[in-house]
Amino acid sequence: MEPNLFKYVWRYSRADQIWTLFIVVASMPFAFYAYELPKKIVNGPIEGSDGFEIPGAKQPFLQLHFEVPAWISSDGMLRLFDGIPLGRFPYLYALCGAFLLLVCVNGLFKYYINTYKGRIGERMLRRLRYSLLDRILRFPQSQFRRIQASQMATMIKDEVEPLGTFIGDAFVTPVFQGGLALVAMGFILAQNFILGCVALVVVLAQAIIIPALRRRLLELSRQRQLESRALAGRVGEIVDGIQEVHVNDASNYERAEVATRLSRIFFIRYELYQRKYFIKFLNNFLAQFTPFLFYLVGGIAVISGDMNLGQLVAVIAAYKDLPSPIRELINWDQSRLDVQIKYSQVIEQFEAENMIDPEMQEPVADPSPPLTGAINAANLGVTDDTGATLIRRTSFSVPLGDQIAVVGLVNSGAESTGEVLAKLLLPTSGRIELGGKDVEDMSEAVLGRRLAYVGPDPFLKQASIRDSLLYGLRHVPLRDPEGETRTALELSEFKRSANTLLDIEADWVDYEAAGVDGPDALDDRIVEVLRTVDLDEDIFELGLRGKIDPAKDPELAEQVMTARRELRERLEQPPLSDLVEPFDPAKYNHHATLAENLLFGTAVGDAFAHENLASNAYFLEVLAATGLDKELFGMGQQIARTVIELFSGLPEDHPFFEQLSFMTSEEMPEYEAVIGRTAGLDFERTKGDDLTMLLKLPFAYIEPRHRLGLMTDDLEARLLEARKKFADDLPQELADAIEFYEPETYNAASSLQDNVLLGRVAYGIADAQGRVHAAIQTVLKELDLRDAVFEVGLNFDVGSSGKRLTSVQRQKMVLARALLKRPDLLIVNRAFSSLNASSQDQMVERVLAATRSGDGRAGSGVFWVLQNPGSALQFDHALVFEDGTVAEQGTPQELRQSGGRLVELIEQS
Amino acid sequence: MAGLQDEVDVLRRIPLFANIEPARLKLLAFTSDRMAFAAGQELFHEGDAGDAAYVIIDGAVDVLKDTDDGEQLLVTLKKNAFVGDIAILCDVPRTATVKAKDRIETLKIQKEHFLRLMTEFPEMAVEVTRVLAQRLQKTTDDLTACREELEHAKGN
Incomplete structure (x- = not known):
């Protein structure tokens, strides 16, 4: 990517930048007139000078006379418009009207310019973010061993953010403010050369000293950026590895580490502030130092008669206009450096060698022809970046449509071969071919559709189960979406930021690849695939619970x-x-808790959640109105007494406590205290917390389960009454808190x-x-x-990283997704480690049956790097890896009879 | 409605629990599940892992053993019987199938609860040993009788 931010911005927003500048310049005369007008209003119609000295005098309004060189006009004046002669009052009205108009015009200019600049910035930001993500998608696999996901995310999201505000000003500010400063400086020089030189020297001093001081500042802000990014990376790691943190009791170590990082960021920031505000101080000082010199040097010059007073006043007035553009320039320069550093820091992280050629990822709609022939490895060798040999110059050739078992110990080269075949790992020597073509030269459009890969660490992004399954069928939009999904404006902005125009709203699903003719038939196919991977019952259960x-x-x-x-x-x-x-609304349900019987509905939200019931004001009100509160209070005491009597003296970890649903062993002493406090007391004199605790007990009571014999027909009848009252009197604001x-x-x-x-x-x-x-x-x-x-x-939503599914379910999902696209070759690479050997064997059997050709289906070749060597016997062909090479190959039966490495592996497992 | 107290009474009638103080027995009843089985429903099947023992509160059960000739009835147990103890005591799979003869009521005692009670009440451990010894005695007698019968048959 372009290492220089300015070149990058200029390349992609040149026309916009020039247009902004043009508008800024065009707005200047109006701004100038807005300053001029008040003077004219006061001096002319109000004070009665400037031609209104005589009552009844008229002055021309909107006169357009310009002084021009004599060759244009003989008397040196160009008269475009002689103006409308107006009296004193009408003239005042006209000028005030003009003033109001100018205020509006200037405001609108400002509005337009700011919006325009903002848009340029955002457009560039969008382009930048998009191209950064594009680069992530094109990183070679090896890059992902070095980077942290959360760092990448902060870079794309936060670190480039300040660029957006700066880009709009990148060219306009220096040109415009620089121009203003030059004009003011020129004016001073014209008034008095010596004073002009004084001002120039001070400005130059500012221009030299301040950037020098700022160098350290830049270094600090670079460090700060790196530290913040590292912090984001660490936070991401803590979240991803939270289980490890807990099982290793490492939470305090993590706290200490983050605290140290925060301390470093703090002191970097602190030094930054010290330096930044010192520079500001110096700046202000130099700005005030110049008038000091003017008064001193100019004063001496005036007194000694080398300069007249008028000139000195004019110079000082002109200088007053100088500091503001200079300050703007300095500020601009500050953010320029800052942003340039941020930019190059980010860009640096997105540079990688061996980026995937964009051609390999071209969105192609045409399905490539099926792969046929053989899987051919010739002298295949892979060494990883630490120098370890993964595959040691091995050669083999197996038919592509066959079901091939790949067996070998971990690191025997078997799983690396699977990865090379899916182009997740690149060979360091030799090559592997599919149907005569080198895998390395095959585009993702071919590999991603003709092959399916199921690896050992399945990953699902957050989506519904259906979308997770269809992920392998969505390569390019195939059918236009219904209606317009994007306005012309949105579309033009897509183009201006060089974002892809592929429409996410379109139908991307390649039904043909799934072997069906449309969305309706797809569901049946999904069920079929889920049955193959033994996931259909799980999904059905999820549906039942949905x-x-x-x-x-x-x-x-x-x-x-x-x-x-x-x-x-x-x-x-x-x-x-x-x-x-x-x-049944008219009957007490004996197998539901007492509280459920009162509520008689599903709580929505917290208001009527079980643990909050005993303190819910409305619920208690209903109990009080029906007199049940007193009764339940007594019941609570009775339950508490029984439980305490039964369980007292048992150690806290006694297994009997598991059966106790009313309270935990830790709560026992509290209840003992409550019983003690309320023993002699009437219900009316029991305080809030004690009451809440006691009411909780009968709320959880189920007679057939707890068998304390507390329910009577009379009590049931009264509870039914309360149930009715609860529903009838339910206040409006609680109406949504329960579904009866x-x-x-x-x-x-x-x-x-x-x-x-x-x-x-x-x-x-x-x-x-x-x-x-x-x-x-x-x-x-x-x-x-x-x-x-x-x-x-x-x-059903699979949750972040598919975590709402079990790891076995996730693995099955990925396999189902692979089967759904009916690949020419299905590569399964040490998946299903969480299944036991016999379940693995069954899985292999089902998948092999489902992918075998027949019933008019083409079938798929299978290249299965097995977890359990025993499953190899079900395949057509076996490749046995040892020490990075193929040690033996043939049909599993042959290999079993010859009693070689395969037999050894099966016996070991 | 059958309450906790009834169950305590049933438990007390079982020799195994006879010597345990009533309060503990009540606790055992409270923490155990009351479980009904329909006629013909199995409490557990031979070969299953054992997780609980059952006290028959009402009704009768058949104890069956899988043999080559199909299931063979060993014994029919009635009210107050205690079944399923061997699997949880010895940590072995169920040694026989127990099936409800008619609709029965049981009290299901979890394995951990039972073992914990044994450690807390040595009397109970002694009682368990006694009951097991009695059963062994009976089995030995049966075996001897069988042998004699076999010898007798051979002699003929």
Whole structure:
């Protein structure tokens, strides 16, 4: 990239810069007249001088007479317009009107210029950020071993930010302010040469001393930038490696390290301030030093008669105008250096050798022809940047469409070969060919579509499951989006910043690659692929636990309601009867907690969350109004006493405490104290905190689970009354905090599964949960709702880096994504380390069956670097690596019979 | 409604828990799950990992053993019986299948809870040893009887 910021800015915004300058110059006469007018108003119509001395006199308004050389006009005056003769009052009105007009014009000029400059800056910033990201996308793999993600992010986001404000001023300020300063200086020189020279010397001194002082400043700001960036990098590392921090008890070490860095930044900043404000002081001093010299030298000259007073006053007045442009120039220079440093610091980080040629990433719509032939390695050798040999000049040739098992210990060269094949690692000698073409010469458009790669560390970016799966099918926009997604203005700005014009809103999905003809058929294909990787049930479960918005999807909500009715019917018949107690507004639900029975709905947000209930004002109000508070208070005391009686004397870590749902072992002493305090007290005299603590206990009570025999029919009836009151009197502001259970309405705050069930699975019946779950599954299947639930599952957000999925699920997702694009060659590189050997074996079996050609499908070649050598027996061909080379190859059966390295590896595993 | 106290009464009738003070027994009942099984439902299957033992509060269970000729009934146990103790005591897979004969009520005692009680109440450990010894005695008698029968058959 262009190392010089000015050249970079000039190259891409030349026309804009010149235009701004032109506008600035064009605005000058108006600014000048705005200063002139008040004088004219006062001197003319108000004071009555300047031609209004005689009452009734008229003066021409808007007269345009210019003095010109005699060759243009004989009397030396060019008369464009003689003006409109006006009396004193009309003249005042006209001038004031003109003044107002000028104020507006000047304001608009300023508005236009500032916006324009801002836009140039932002446009350049956009171009810069885009090209920095473009460079990241073109970095060679080796670069990523050196850089930290969070540093890259701060550079693109924060470090280039100040450039935006500066770029608009980059050329305008020096030209314009420099011009003003030169004019003022010229004027002084013309008035008095000696005083002019004095002023010039002082200005030159400023121009020489200050940059010299600033050199250290620049070094400091460079250091500050590096330190801040390193800080961002460390923070990113702490976040990424937070588990390591915890398991190594390293949090204090991290604190100390960050504190040290902050200290360094502090002292760099502190020195920066000291120097910066000293320079400012010096600047101000020099600016005031000149008038001092003027008074002294000029005064002596006037007294001794070498200069007249008028000249001295004029010089001092002209000098007054000089400091402001000079200061502007100095400030500009300051930010120029600052920004130039920031720029080169950033650019430096984005320079890398062996950047990927942009041609390799050209967006190509045409599918390249399928790869056929052989995978051919000739003298392939790879040495990493530490000098370690990964592959030692090995040669092999296997048919590209075959299912090839690659076996070898870690670092035997097997996994490196997989990486070379996917062009993630470049050979240092020899080459590897696919269908006769060197992989190194193949573009990403070919490799990314004809090959699929599943590595050992799967990564998913934050997106829905569906989008994560389709990631491997989105290479270029294939169908235009519906309607206009970008205005002409937006589009022109894309072009001006040299951003890609590919539209993210368009349909990028390559259905053909997935083997389907459109979006509708795609879902079936996704289900098929997910079944191959044994992920379909997981996604279905995610769908069951997912929520839908019934307003957006009324059809599905209605179907779920049908499923609810159907399930309820089934649950009434043996053998399922007694398994579930449905939520019935008119009945107490014995398998739900007492508080759930009162709320009778799903809490949305914190207001009615379980832990806040005992302190929720409205909830307590309802309890008080129904007299239940006193009763529940007594119940709380009773539970607390029972628990204390049962558990007192047990050590805190006793396994029995795990079964205690009312309180934790740490809370026991608190409850003992509460019981002590409230023992003799009436309910009315119990204080707030004690009451809250005691109320929490009955709130969590479930009779069949806790079996303390506390529920009576009378109490149940009163709780039902309170339930009704709670719903009827619910204040408007709390209306959104709860979604009530209604047997005939979809509950938007609950999951699909809870909506189908709308009840509680009974306690104390063996395997009730499992049987109910199976019943729900059956009902959904019979109502053909599986696909719809699946759909909801596909919309599940995988979370940052896919962390809401387990590591096995992430690995399966990446494999599913690879299968979805039906590659010519599927490379699996030591994936599924988190699966056990037999599950790995099953996975291999399923994937091999799914990729084998047949049923009119072309099938895929497979190059599987196995984790478990035993799985090799299922493949057509095996490559056994040892010590960086292929030690033996052939069909697995042959190799097993010959009893070589493969047998050894299988026996070791 | 069957309350905690009923369960304590049941537990007390089981020889294994006879010597444990009532307060502890109540705690054991409180921390154990009341679990109902439908007729024919298995409490556990031979070969499964053992995580809990069951006290039969109501109903009867069949103890079955897988053999080459299919499942063979070993014994039918009634109310107040304690099943599943071997797997949690010896940390071995279930040695037999236990199936509900009719609808039964049980108290499910978690493995850790049971083991912890044993360490806290040596009387209970002694009781467990006694019960196991009795069973061994019975098994030995049965074995002897079987052998004699076999000899007898051979002699014929």
